[in-house]
Amino acid sequence: MTAVVFVLNGPNLNLLGSREPDIYGHDTLDDIAGQLEDRGRDLGLEIDMRQSNHEGHLIDWLHEAQASGARAVLLNAGAYTHTSTALHDAIKAITIPVIEVHLSNPHKREDFRHQSWVGQAALGTVAGFGADSYVIALEAVARL
Numbered sequence: 001m002t003a004v005v006f007v008l009n010g011p012n013l014n015l016l017g018s019r020e021p022d023i024y025g026h027d028t029l030d031d032i033a034g035q036l037e038d039r040g041r042d043l044g045l046e047i048d049m050r051q052s053n054h055e056g057h058l059i060d061w062l063h064e065a066q067a068s069g070a071r072a073v074l075l076n077a078g079a080y081t082h083t084s085t086a087l088h089d090a091i092k093a094i095t096i097p098v099i100e101v102h103l104s105n106p107h108k109r110e111d112f113r114h115q116s117w118v119g120q121a122a123l124g125t126v127a128g129f130g131a132d133s134y135v136i137a138l139e140a141v142a143r144l
C-alpha cells in the first residue's frame with residue numbers, strides 16, 4: 001500500500017500565482033501539487049493536496065489524515081498559522097507527524113507573523129524556499 005501524505009493549505013493560498021508574486025512566487029497551487037506528485041513518485045509517497053479558506057476544514061482534514069492512516073501532513077495554514085489555537089490543538093490531538101510549511105520566511109516579515117501556533121505543535125518547519133519549501137518538507141517525510 002502506498003503511503004499517503006496530506007498537503008493542507010489554508011486561506012488565500014488558492015490565489016497563489018497571482019497573489020503578491022514578489023513574496024509568494026509565480027507557481028500556482030496546482031503547479032506545486034504537480035511538483036509534489038513528481039517528487040512523491042520517486043519517494044514512494046502519494047500526495048493528497050487540499051486547500052480551504054475555512055479553519056474548520058483544516059481541522060477536519062487533520063483528523064481525517066490520522067483516521068485514514070496517512071503517513072504525515074504538510075500544513076501551510078496561511079494566516080491561521082499566527083492566530084489559531086484550534087489548529088495547534090488539532091495537531092496535538094493526532095499522533096502522525098505534521099510539518100509546518102511556508103513559501104515565505106515569516107520571521108523576516110511583519111512582527112505579527114513571528115508567532116506560530118502551528119509551529120509550536122508541529123514536528124518541524126520548512127519556510128522561505130518558495131514552492132521548494134513543500135518539496136523539501138516532503139523529502140523530510142521520506143527520511144522519518
Ligand code: DQA
Nearest residue numbers: 076078079102103104106113
Ligand atoms: C504563508 C505565510 C503567512 O504569514 C501568510 O499569512 C500566508 C502565507 C507562506 O506560505 O509564506 O498566507 O503561510
